[in-house]
Amino acid sequence: MIDLHYWPTPNGHKITMFLEESGLDYTIKPVDIGKGEQFRPEFLAIAPNNRMPAIIDHAPADGGAPLSLFESGAILLYLADKTGRFIPTDLRGRQTVLQWLFWQMAGLGPMTGQYGHFRVYAPEPIPYAIERYTKEAHRLLGVLERRLAGRAFIAGDDYTIADMACHPWISPYGKAPIDLDAYPEIRRWHAVIAARPATQRAYARGVEVNPPSDRPLSDEERRVLFGQQPR
Template sequence: MIDVHYWPTPNGKKVTILLEELGLPYRIVPVNIGRGDQFTDDYLKISPNNRMPAIVDHEPADGGPPLSVFESGAIMLYLAEKAGRFLPTDVRGKYEVIQWVIWQMANQGPKFGERGHFSRVAPEHGDQSYAQRRFNDETHRIYGVLNNRLYDRRYIAGDDYTIADMISYPWTAGWKAQGIDLGEFKYFKRWFEELSERPALKRGMEASVGEVEDPASVSPEEQERRRKLLYNQRARPAPVA
């Protein structure tokens, strides 16, 4: 059994898509990132960066004690290697996939995330027009990278569906809210529509943590606690020896 410490964001959905595609048994452990669950001491033990997702594999391949893995890209590589699927074993094919997994982690995810952040900043925090323009442009550029990549191949890493596709898909599911015209990116559109029909991918995208908290139920005091915890974070002090 694999515990998935999860919240239904694009980064969380990458992992549930892969687990559904693999047919591996897993249990969702909700990590309410709006409440700050990712900052608890117990969670820090498996995710030192205080971010979601993370997994705990209770049956690792070496037969040892439970193994935890954090960072969605590392989780994708771990699970694909464990199952022997969706990651080629030959050196050229393997690194074709790995470089696109790293591309997603270093480019698509962060840039799309910053675009979303600056689009939501309240006016009282000042003029955000430069940041909005920068990350809108980067988002558009990255769709172009995918479109150009897909014009002469079925999937991101070639002829086969791999974790390179699964890791990129969830961040593109919000293309409309990101201001993207799919008609401008016809090769990406073909890929996106094909993947959207995969039953396992649909199940992974729909993975639930149960009933979502009603924001109106959160007291002003709790809202203030969360703001202090979640925003403008600085370094966490190291433990005292």
């Protein structure tokens, strides 16, 4: 059994996508990041960076005590190794997947996140920041577009954790969608993954945990979400 400490963000979706694909038994432990639950001592004990997702594996492969992990990329890699799925076993194939997993963690996720912050959540528009992160988001999409040309998935013919990591970060902000017209390979690849039954189940879990709402963020939620501990 795996406890998944989760909120339906792009990084959270990565892990439910894997768990639904693999069939591993898991329980969601909601972490409402708008209420500051990511700062609770019991959560910080397993996720010292006060960010979700995090997991506790109650049946690790070494047969020892429950194992906790934080950071979505590390969790994907751990689960892939645990199950022997969604990562190649050969040296070169594995390194290809790891490169693109780390590319997402270091580039696509953070830069797209900054795009969303300054386009959707910043209290006032900052033209320089909007322009910078819009351009960087498109640069990264261009990298992915070229990678996908002639390939079914990022690493080749097989669906891997690299795809799971990148998929939720493709234009994730409904209030500030990124124009994907210039990226036909990304649109093709994204649609294929979105149509997978496991992906649909994963996103449905997010709706169960946090039903969609048009309510704007309160000042307190905004303050907590963007890096400051709640009062």
